[in-house]
Amino acid sequence: EAQVTQNPRYLITVTGKKLTVTCSQNMNHEYMSWYRQDPGLGLRQIYYSMNVEVTDKGDVPEGYKVSRKEKRNFPLILESPSPNQTSLYFCASRDRDSPRELFFGEGSRLTVL
Amino acid sequence: GQQVMQIPQYQHVQEGEDFTTYCNSSTTLSNIQWYKQRPGGHPVFLIQLVKSGEVKKQKRLTFQFGEAKKNSSLHITATQTTDVGTYFCAGPPNTGFQKLVFGTGTRLLVSP
Numbered sequence A: 001e002a003q004v005t006q007n008p009r010y011l012i013t014v015t016g017k018k019l020t021v022t023c024s025q026n027m028n029h030e031y032m033s034w035y036r037q038d039p040g041l042g043l044r045q046i047y048y049s050m051n052v053e054v055t056d057k058g059d060v061p062e063g064y065k066v067s068r069k070e071k072r073n074f075p076l077i078l079e080s081p082s083p084n085q086t087s088l089y090f091c092a093s094r095d096r097d098s099p100r101e102l103f104f105g106e107g108s109r110l111t112v113l
Numbered sequence B: 001g002q003q004v005m006q007i008p009q010y011q012h013v014q015e016g017e018d019f020t021t022y023c024n025s026s027t028t029l030s031n032i033q034w035y036k037q038r039p040g041g042h043p044v045f046l047i048q049l050v051k052s053g054e055v056k057k058q059k060r061l062t063f064q065f066g067e068a069k070k071n072s073s074l075h076i077t078a079t080q081t082t083d084v085g086t087y088f089c090a091g092p093p094n095t096g097f098q099k100l101v102f103g104t105g106t107r108l109l110v111s112p
Helices: none
Strands: A004-007 A010-013 A021-027 A030-038 A042-049 A056-059 A077-080 A087-094 A108-112 B003-005 B011-012 B019-025 B034-036 B044-049 B055-058 B061-065 B072-074 B087-092 B107-112
Touching: A004 A087, A010 A021, A021 A030, A021 A087, A021 A108, A021 B011, A042 B087, B011 B019, B019 B087, B019 B107, B034 B072, B044 B055, B044 B061, B072 B087
Parallel strands: A010 A108, B011 B107
Antiparallel strands: A004 A021, A021 A077, A030 A042, A030 A087, A042 A056, A087 A108, B003 B019, B019 B072, B034 B044, B034 B087, B055 B061, B061 B072, B087 B107
8 A cells, every 4th residue: 555654643752852753655756745734834844855865945944854865764853852843744755757746644743842 | 935825714614505715826836736634634635737727626626726827726516524624725836846835724614
């Protein structure tokens, strides 16, 4: 089954404690992206990757890091989480050259105390 | 930067009533996509429109792309409780497909 898998689905952490949200897709997609969803603001892009070892900032990259060492994985790293990073995070992927649909993961709800 | 706004932010209708959400971009879009997110779920692709003035239908849903490629609309005829969710438009600027900018979303609630 074609899917994008995120872990953890839910996480409560404290300010400053580094965490990583993993994302893996099994569709051989070149393009992967991270979004955060906040009430009234829709989905805002954090980082995206056009292919292995190629990453670029989205609209709200501050406080986040990503890496793309393998085609299927695109982890999101919060080196020192802060309360304003409390949000619902989605990973998504698609074919790089096809301006068509994004396939989303189930989402990861993060709370930073 | 590019901004995509949707109105209304929220709408509550009775089952059987029609519903429309409007999407407006600050810049010209190369195409427009629509997604639906059920409560507690993730966004799921509905459709893509590419041509200026294009209209597409999916059963009770009608999607339209504006002539200037800066706005779009989604109309649902005779809503059903299964239509509940948040509807997002999304579009890449003409400069490239990698930055798919999502609208602010319209949350639809349908009462039986």
